[in-house]
Amino acid sequence: MATPEKSNNQKSARKAPLSRDLVLSTALALVDEEGLDALTMRRLGQELHRDPMSLYRYAANRAALLDGVTEVVLDELTIFPDDPDWQAQLRRIAHDFRLMALRHPKVMPLLVTRPLSTPLGLRPLGTLRPLERILALLIDAGFAPADALHVYRVYYGFFYGHILNELQEYVVDPDESEAILRLGLHRLPAKEFPHLRTLAPALADYDGAVELDRGLTILLTGLATQLAA
Amino acid sequence: MATPEKSNNQKSARKAPLSRDLVLSTALALVDEEGLDALTMRRLGQELHRDPMSLYRYAANRAALLDGVTEVVLDELTIFPDDPDWQAQLRRIAHDFRLMALRHPKVMPLLVTRPLSTPLGLRPLGTLRPLERILALLIDAGFAPADALHVYRVYYGFFYGHILNELQEYVVDPDESEAILRLGLHRLPAKEFPHLRTLAPALADYDGAVELDRGLTILLTGLATQLAA
DNA sequence: ACAACTTCTCTACACCGTAGACTTTACATG
DNA sequence: CATGTAAAGTCTACGGTGTAGAGAAGTTGT
Known part of the structure; x- marks a missing residue:
């Protein structure tokens, strides 16, 4: 039956x-x-x-579909506001996010652009959850709410920027990467772009994780120094 | 005739x-x-x-047209790599860029997204010029080329991130901004988003220039400390 | 006057998002 | 079992999109 x-x-x-x-x-x-x-x-x-x-x-429509996709992607992130070492937490989150971005590079434009067309309060909840979590984390760590917001802004700002930077330099086929990259840069007029051309090798071997971590260190150092004053 | x-x-x-x-x-x-x-x-x-x-x-096609628009916008920026005070220069460039972004908010998604679909070396020249200029600026200021690249990455990363952040919180009609914003946030379930809701007023009066400058200070402080070691 | 070249227009095609009416399916109730 | 109701899926059609390809119109040099 x-x-x-x-x-x-x-x-x-x-x-x-x-x-x-x-x-x-x-x-x-x-x-x-x-x-x-x-x-x-x-x-x-x-x-x-x-x-x-x-x-x-x-x-409801294609735009909503796109928003849905960003939500699904953001759901891959897990943020536990428990750990008292907030600096370590921020580092971990950043690296998690970075990996997520590398897993779905084609989605990042969406993740970055969609919010620009929707006022903050009307965005899909899944999109706002990371923000709330990070605020919780910072406030639990002892920051005053308003300061937490500032720290969040600096942190998230830097962080999104890094992702964009890394994806921009990201080359699809790693075998040909160097060749293509140099070829591309070689195309540049030597007179107008001397430094860029010289730096071709340095550009070629980009280690995103290291770069991100270095940036975070600078940022956190600066934050600590700034907070001390 | x-x-x-x-x-x-x-x-x-x-x-x-x-x-x-x-x-x-x-x-x-x-x-x-x-x-x-x-x-x-x-x-x-x-x-x-x-x-x-x-x-x-x-x-050649619509994509090329979009690239063209980004070039036009980037041409509004002027970077003189002369001033020996590189920190002041970076500050000025950032603020100039910010103003440009506010002049053309609708273009920013393009500026941020288009490069993701084109390998670095093949991008329109106008797009690469700021990068070259900033490298020149840093190298002239005494950085080793490779270090200049790292500084650039941290700086530009932070900076793009800030712009995105600011535009996200940017509300079109400043009269209604507070109302809309709070209304939007009020929609959030109180249980899941306590901090975000509490911070509604703080979110409402966002001063981008101040925020950017504060971020830059943190960054430059961190850089100085890091370089000293 | 003619030819060569640039610039612009016309027509047509395949594809897109989606409104509105319809058909099919699943299921609760008598 | 029969039947009513709601949910899920389908069909058709409309106005919009980017752009290939052939041709027309305008400009310039000889």
């Missing part, structure tokens, strides 16, 4: 009803593999073996 | 041939006024009283 031998196994889950989670994670996978432009309603529908229109049950 | 009484004055410059500069600056104006989505080939053509297709003489 019952379900007529429907193979709900690995490959073509044709009948199981959709869910917001399934839609969003499929969307994320699609973006990871083929980039933001590939994420169209039609294409996503095809990926899920559904009519594109059915997606509108789970996201 | 000569030109048959063509009114090439203020309003409808119908006949003068287009130029890349004209196309790009019109595109910029359009984006400034109505946002990125309004910048379509058809719309821009209409703005210039030309067939949309004519634009392809001046930009």
Whole structure:
């Protein structure tokens, strides 16, 4: 009786009803593999073996779909405001975030841009959670709320900037990276870009983790010095 | 003889041939006024009283057009690598850049995102010029080239991050800003976002210039301390 | 006057997001 | 079982998009 031998196994889950989670994670996978432009309603529908229109049950429109993807990605982060050593915490969070960014480089433009079109208070909750957590962390560590906000701003500012920097210098195929990079830089007129050209090798072997950590050290050093005064 | 009484004055410059500069600056104006989505080939053509297709003489495709807009915007920046006081220079550049960002907030997503899709060496020259200038500035100030690169990365990273942060908290209509902001934050579940809600007033009166300067101080302090060791 | 070249326009195609009406499916209740 | 109701999915269609390709119009040099 019952379900007529429907193979709900690995490959073509044709009948199981959709869910917001399934839609969003499929969307994320699609973006990871083929980039933001590939994420169209039609294409996503095809990926899920559904009519594109059915997606509108789970996201009001394409913009909402994009917001959903950013939420899914941010959910990969876990922030425990417990550890009393806030500096170590901030370091850990930054590195976690960095890894997440490298896992989903194609999503970062979204993560960075979407908030610009939505006033802070109206953003999807998943987006605001990291902010709240970090504030909690700092306040628990003894900062006055207003100071916590300032520290957060400096920290998050620096941090987002680093990610963007790193992704900009990130080259897809690491084998050819040096060749391509130098080739690209070689294209620059020597007269106008002497330093950039000279620094080609230095640019080529970029270690994001080290760079990030160095930046954090500078930042935290500065913070400590500043707070002492 | 000569030109048959063509009114090439203020309003409808119908006949003068287009130029890349004209196309790009019109595109910029359009984006400034109505946002990125309004910048379509058809719309821009209409703005210039030309067939949309004519634009392809001046930009290979829409992506190139976007790159062009970022170049125009970056051209508003002037960096003189002369002043020996590099810290003051970095401060000034940051503030200049900030003002530029506030002048063209709708362009910032472009400025931040476009480079992510183009390997460093292949980017439009206008985009790389600030980088070269800042490197020159630091090297002239006595840094070893490799160190200059590190300083640049930390500085620019922090700096881009600040801009994003500020634009995120930027509210369009300053009269309603507080109301909207609080309203938005009030929407948040009190249980999950206690700190964010408490900090609503602090979020409301954000002074970008002060915040930026404070961040720079922290950064430069940290740098000095770090370099001393 | 003619030719060569640049600039601009026309037409057409494939693809996009999504409104609105419809069909199918699942399930609770009599 | 039959039937009513709500949810899930589909179909069709509309106005918009970027841009290929062929041609028209305008400009310039000889």
